[in-house]
Amino acid sequence: MKAIFRNLSLCCLSLLVTGQAATPESGPRYPKPVERPRPPVGPDGKPLVTIDGRWYSDFGYMDLEQEQWSFEGTYSCCDGKIQGEFIANQIEFFWEDQIYGKGWGYFRLNDEERLVGIWGGEDDMGSSGPWRAVRLADRAYEGEAATWSFAATHPQLGAVRGRAVLHTSSGRVAGWLEGAADTRSAVRPEGRLYRHEIFRYLEGRVEKRQIHLEWHNPLTDRKGDLSLVRTSRGLDGIWHFAGDAEGRVELRPLSESEGPSR
Amino acid sequence: MKGSKLLKVRVTWLGWAAVAAAFCVTPALADDVQPFQFSDAFYLEKGLDPTTMFDKYVFPDAKFSVCDSTSNGQPPCRTKLGTSPDPDVYNDVQITETTGGFMHNGFFFYYLTPAKVLARDFLDNDAGAETRQICDDFLAYLFPKKDGPFGPLGPQPPNRRQDNIFDTRNGYFSNNPLGCWRLTFVAWDGPNVDSSACQDFMDGLVDDRIKESPGTNGLDTDGTPVIRKLNEIFAGEDLGCLTVRQRDANATANPDFPWVV
Numbered sequence: 001m002k003a004i005f006r007n008l009s010l011c012c013l014s015l016l017v018t019g020q021a022a023t024p025e026s027g028p029r030y031p032k033p034v035e036r037p038r039p040p041v042g043p044d045g046k047p048l049v050t051i052d053g054r055w056y057s058d059f060g061y062m063d064l065e066q067e068q069w070s071f072e073g074t075y076s077c078c079d080g081k082i083q084g085e086f087i088a089n090q091i092e093f094f095w096e097d098q099i100y101g102k103g104w105g106y107f108r109l110n111d112e113e114r115l116v117g118i119w120g121g122e123d124d125m126g127s128s129g130p131w132r133a134v135r136l137a138d139r140a141y142e143g144e145a146a147t148w149s150f151a152a153t154h155p156q157l158g159a160v161r162g163r164a165v166l167h168t169s170s171g172r173v174a175g176w177l178e179g180a181a182d183t184r185s186a187v188r189p190e191g192r193l194y195r196h197e198i199f200r201y202l203e204g205r206v207e208k209r210q211i212h213l214e215w216h217n218p219l220t221d222r223k224g225d226l227s228l229v230r231t232s233r234g235l236d237g238i239w240h241f242a243g244d245a246e247g248r249v250e251l252r253p254l255s256e257s258e259g260p261s262r
Numbered sequence: 263m264k265g266s267k268l269l270k271v272r273v274t275w276l277g278w279a280a281v282a283a284a285f286c287v288t289p290a291l292a293d294d295v296q297p298f299q300f301s302d303a304f305y306l307e308k309g310l311d312p313t314t315m316f317d318k319y320v321f322p323d324a325k326f327s328v329c330d331s332t333s334n335g336q337p338p339c340r341t342k343l344g345t346s347p348d349p350d351v352y353n354d355v356q357i358t359e360t361t362g363g364f365m366h367n368g369f370f371f372y373y374l375t376p377a378k379v380l381a382r383d384f385l386d387n388d389a390g391a392e393t394r395q396i397c398d399d400f401l402a403y404l405f406p407k408k409d410g411p412f413g414p415l416g417p418q419p420p421n422r423r424q425d426n427i428f429d430t431r432n433g434y435f436s437n438n439p440l441g442c443w444r445l446t447f448v449a450w451d452g453p454n455v456d457s458s459a460c461q462d463f464m465d466g467l468v469d470d471r472i473k474e475s476p477g478t479n480g481l482d483t484d485g486t487p488v489i490r491k492l493n494e495i496f497a498g499e500d501l502g503c504l505t506v507r508q509r510d511a512n513a514t515a516n517p518d519f520p521w522v523v
Contacts, residue, residue: 028456030464031408031485092420094411104411104420123317123517125375125417126361129340 037088038069047086049109056219057115057133060197077195095119099194105131113137134218136199139176143169147254150179152239153247157181157196164251166202173211174203202226211235297360298344298352299376300440300523308440309389310379310523316516318377321355363402363426366492368474371428379442379521381512393442397521400434402443403427403495403506408450408484415447415509415518423482429492440523447507448495450486454502463501467494 060076072083084093096102105119118127162179204213213226228237235251305312344356384390410421467487471480498504
């Protein structure tokens, strides 16, 4: 009993002197537990923000599928694969393709419509450049849709082929075009094909046989125009770029089944 | 004479970093101070072989088949053509990528990495030996994550738990004309890291960071204290809390480059 009392007294004295309970040595305090901060979720626990869907990016079309905080997908320039996760207000990702090899990158999501980021190669200590993307959502257009095959000459890329969908109503025309040009890559000795995707929104007016369209690149916000004339074969004309550059354009009718909405 | 011209150009550029640090803003580098690649003649004069260095930034960018500085549909370029501010030192290739870290005293520091260096790249002459010594003397400290995707000696950004620190003492701005660095990796895995001395040391660092940046918790992405000053690395190493490692100086494979310019 006396021994117990003495031990209790020593314990109290220890508390008075150190201000702490004399407990057995506790474990290290570092590293502290780190929870990966995540963006907000809804009442169902699912992310309020999603990057699911098709994006037009510096490296072609990205098709992404998100599962809670992770995502995976593809990008079209180079048969690339991309996967990553949301961490706080940032998206960290890793990529791999036949042209550039593999590496890392970061995105931030702006207004749920734009991804703005950087990327680097596997061995890069710093960014190799920006990687931006804009969400391609279906838009509502007035009027009847006509789908056209699209062939053009691009001042830098050469031959571009694809399709265009134009809706016409009361003398107004609106729609979009998508095309691609394949160039030989200088990255690898074997010269793999690099696919340059071109996506533009179109808007303009019809004046008799002529159609004047303004094109808008949603990724860069650059604009230019297209001057087309109806011919027996379709629409022929010129598209104009900055710096007086221009190229020939031909649109030929396609069947409805070849023209999904955008 | 050439040295003083070089110093002027470099200090002009780095002056932006100092101004930015003073006002705590990220500088958007004006076109006339966007850094340039060193000329081949300057690399040779300083004892480095410009033909063998790995991933030396050139224009057109060797890494891209087609690129466009305006990103008008093509992948963006890492370089563009400009006019050399001093042809004795720089060529006409402007490097558009800039990144940030800390100077030895914790001030912000903006830099670029125009080339990666292996031992084979040092010329077998006096200039090569002198530059090798400079590259070995000036250390760039990187802080790999404990379980980072690129391992304990990986310098890639996703592998880092915090920003780099550069030893800018010893006359860096005048004595290191190429801005050459030996990569040095710092980890909280010293033999005494779990001791009360190390844990108290880490507490002190966290307190300092919280005072410097109120509202933050002072921790890196691993949950260990952020280090911002060179003397904090030395103190942590002396206590046996931190381990400092370097890549093999005799590495011959490109991804294992021990130095950067």
